[in-house]
Amino acid sequence: MRKTLFLTLILWTTLFIANAQSACDTTFVRVKTANGTIEGFELMGIRFFRGVPYAQPPVGDLRWKEPQPLQSWSGVKKTIQFGPRAMQLPVFSDMRFRSNGMSEDCLYLNIWTPAKNEGERYPVLVYFYGGGFIAGDGSEYRYDGESMARKGIVTVTVNYRLGIFGFFNHPELTKESAHKASGNYGLLDQSAALRWVKENIEQFGGDPSRITIAGESAGSYSVSAQMATPLSRDMLAGAICESGSLLGFRQMPTLNEAESRGVEFARKIGKKNLKELRSLSSDELLQISGRRDLPSFGVVVDGYFLPENPIAIFEKGEQAHVPLLVGWNSMEGHYSAVLGKAEPTIANFEKAIREKYPDFADGLLRVYRPASDKEVPIVASEFAGDMFISFGTWNLSDMHASTVAKPVYRYYFTHPRPGYKGQPQNVDPLYRGASHSAEIEYVLGNLPVNDVYDFQSEDYLVSSLAQTFFANFILTGNPNGAGVPDWNPVRAGKPAEVMILDTKSCLQTEQHRDRYLYLRSIQNSFNP
Incomplete structure (x- = not known):
């Protein structure tokens, strides 16, 4: 009996290994x-x-020329x-290349x-x-395409x-x-x-x-x-x-x-x-x-790739007429970018705004208005994020919704990424949210290939929902589908209904449209 059982176990083990090997x-x-x-x-x-x-x-001789057609082989x-x-200096510690x-x-x-x-x-x-x-x-792990391919x-x-x-x-x-x-x-x-x-x-x-x-x-x-x-x-x-x-x-x-x-x-x-x-x-x-005494180079209105400023192109509705899914994270900036080493108080926040933006301080303090010292880290961080990247993202969303007859779906990613594996959490006691770039692994379904952060079950829950929204949009031009909350598109000229991406995802009416309308009004003359 024991021998039969032993042989049976060997047979099953052999079959399991063979099947696993075949699958891989x-x-x-x-x-x-x-x-x-x-x-x-x-x-x-x-x-x-x-x-x-x-x-x-x-x-x-092809350095600094537009890409030339590939030669056949x-x-x-x-x-x-x-x-x-591409040629690059090692400037970001979170980039892991293959x-x-x-x-x-x-x-x-x-x-x-x-x-x-x-x-x-x-x-x-x-x-x-x-x-x-x-x-x-x-080749970075966070952009790996296998998970989306399986969708x-x-x-x-x-x-x-x-x-x-x-x-x-x-x-x-x-x-x-x-x-x-x-x-x-x-x-x-x-x-x-x-x-x-x-x-x-x-x-x-x-x-x-x-x-x-x-x-x-x-x-x-x-x-x-x-x-x-x-x-x-x-x-x-x-x-x-x-x-x-x-x-x-x-x-x-x-x-x-x-x-x-x-x-x-x-x-x-x-x-x-x-x-x-x-x-x-x-x-x-x-x-x-990399020398600091030399000028740097970026996107330019060159008259060819960009015939004119993209703002003008979008204002006239000459951009691609396609559905757009767009959003940003809850902590794109940090209050220290505004306050420096000063304590986050109303007095210090107002002082910093008046010193940095004297011509627009009254208007900025009208729309970025903390009610107490306790709210300063939140408001100042939101201001820093808006100056850095959030306003431009909002402007794209609002302008595209106003100039083309295609749906725009806006999200706000608020789920904080966990700390590094094996290390204590480095949590800002005054304000903590989803930092810049934190959403990438979640929306592309790549938490399993990132072994740097200590992802937990709630992270996989957020990722499952966020990736489903993104995959639905790629599949159909609409993020809605079975098993996810209803997501309404942006209405032109109206406060948007924004999908909060977190453990409890839901639609929420945008809360600070007045800020972005004011920033748009001073955009041409305001240089942050």
């Missing part, structure tokens, strides 16, 4: 793209393609490893698809990473040029350009990636007519830019903006202003012309660009 076996799969055949792999029902090139490497290109990340090093040769994308053949038609999510246009990568969405992350490599302006660059423009190369990379997706995603089981773009922070700025540019807006079926847009307070320079910065940059590093600038190695240029 990796199968290599090939797809024929417009430029050649690539080989990825399939694991547990999802197909992975990593480091797929979408444009020529922007190196040598013969044979099979292996796409099982993430490509190199990329194959760092290089100017960085124009690659990654695809996760549930499709088994090219005849299937799943909706497509194209996600742009954040990092202030100076850091980030599509029936072909998911794509895109690498694009950053910093001095992605946004440098110079008169010689403008002169050599067929479009008489320079800069915005990182945004042009994104547009080129979208064209690649549009042309090739059918081969991966994606529907090229159902492309939703999304991003957080600089990625969200990027989404608003792709909505605004005539180069991309006709390729989009939907947009998701998480904390950020080009419709905020950041003043975008004109092309002439940006070119002057480029001339100053070259002069200060002792380079006479564009040829000498291009002769610098990528490492040399990267290190030089």
